Amino acid sequence: MDINESSEVNNSSRGISLVGGAGVLALLALSAAAVVTDAWKVLIIGWVAFAAMAVGALLGERADATDPQRLVWGYGLASGAMVTSAAMFLVPQAINIGRSAGAPQIGGIGIALGIVVGYSGHVVGHRLTHRDLPMDVTTAQITAHALSAGLIIGLVYGSMPTLGLLLGLAIVSHKGPAGYAAARRLRRNGKPVSALLLPAAGVGITAIPTAALPIPGIDALNAVVFGFAAGIFLHVAMDFLPVCEAGSEIDQVCSLHEESHELLDRLRVHAVGSTVVGAAAVVVAWFFVTP
Numbered sequence: 140m141d142i143n144e145s146s147e148v149n150n151s152s153r154g155i156s157l158v159g160g161a162g163v164l165a166l167l168a169l170s171a172a173a174v175v176t177d178a179w180k181v182l183i184i185g186w187v188a189f190a191a192m193a194v195g196a197l198l199g200e201r202a203d204a205t206d207p208q209r210l211v212w213g214y215g216l217a218s219g220a221m222v223t224s225a226a227m228f229l230v231p232q233a234i235n236i237g238r239s240a241g242a243p244q245i246g247g248i249g250i251a252l253g254i255v256v257g258y259s260g261h262v263v264g265h266r267l268t269h270r271d272l273p274m275d276v277t278t279a280q281i282t283a284h285a286l287s288a289g290l291i292i293g294l295v296y297g298s299m300p301t302l303g304l305l306l307g308l309a310i311v312s313h314k315g316p317a318g319y320a321a322a323r324r325l326r327r328n329g330k331p332v333s334a335l336l337l338p339a340a341g342v343g344i345t346a347i348p349t350a351a352l353p354i355p356g357i358d359a360l361n362a363v364v365f366g367f368a369a370g371i372f373l374h375v376a377m378d379f380l381p382v383c384e385a386g387s388e389i390d391q392v393c394s395l396h397e398e399s400h401e402l403l404d405r406l407r408v409h410a411v412g413s414t415v416v417g418a419a420a421v422v423v424a425w426f427f428v429t430p
Contacts, residue, residue: 253370
């Protein structure tokens with residue numbers, strides 16, 4: 140690398156750090172507003188999401204690049220918790236509100252719409268990775284996902300303030316593994332992990348102001364909102380299911396070992412076990428938290 144290239148890399152790193160710092164400052168300012176408006180639930184969820192991704196990114200930056208087992212357990216725990224939370228707390232709300240509007244199918248439409256939109260966004264985002272764009276695609280994708288997740292969380296808690304914290308915390312549980320995997324990717328590409336400060340703050344940046352918006356008391360609209368949220372989070376949860384197949388991210392890490400095929404086969408057991416544990420944790424927490 141010559142002097143000019145080194146200077147460009149340093150300038151890019153400084154720019155990314157400034158953007159990440161701006162994201163943290165925005166979260167701090169919005170947190171003050173959340174305290175004033177008593178929006179404690181979305182405030183806690185936003186900061187838990189920030190801490191989870193920041194810690195995950197730190198661990199990913201320092202992790203052994205040849206150890207796939209941690210990646211499997213991180214993905215499995217998060218996806219199991221998200222699937223169960225969406226199925227227990229969002230799907231019933233969507234169907235029940237739809238029933239109040241005259242047709243439970245309205246909630247089902249929202250669920251289908253969320254899954255289709257989530258899948259479409261994932262496919263389009265993946266296509267962008269094959270284009271020469273003037274930005275880091277990994278960071279852009281994870282930032283867009285964090286901002287949209289915060290938007291949905293804010294709408295859900297704004298329209299149903301009686302919802303407990305368990306739902307929101309389980310929904311953002313994937314931020315840890317996401318930060319871990321993204322940090323490893325950035326490190327492999329020689330890019331600063333500080334870029335993940337912005338997506339780490341993204342959930343809170345959109346969830347706090349969205350929760351304060353006036354929500355129309357229209358059952359049909361709320362059924363679609365809850366269904367859409369359930370569909371989006373079910374898609375994300377399924378996308379995080381640890382895939383131990385040829386060509387997957389886990390397979391790429393396993394390929395660094397001599398007995399990669401046998402290791403990948405053993406990790407399938409860990410994939411199932413971690414997902415079951417993540418799902419069971421939400422059920423147990425609900426059982427003890429519910430009066």
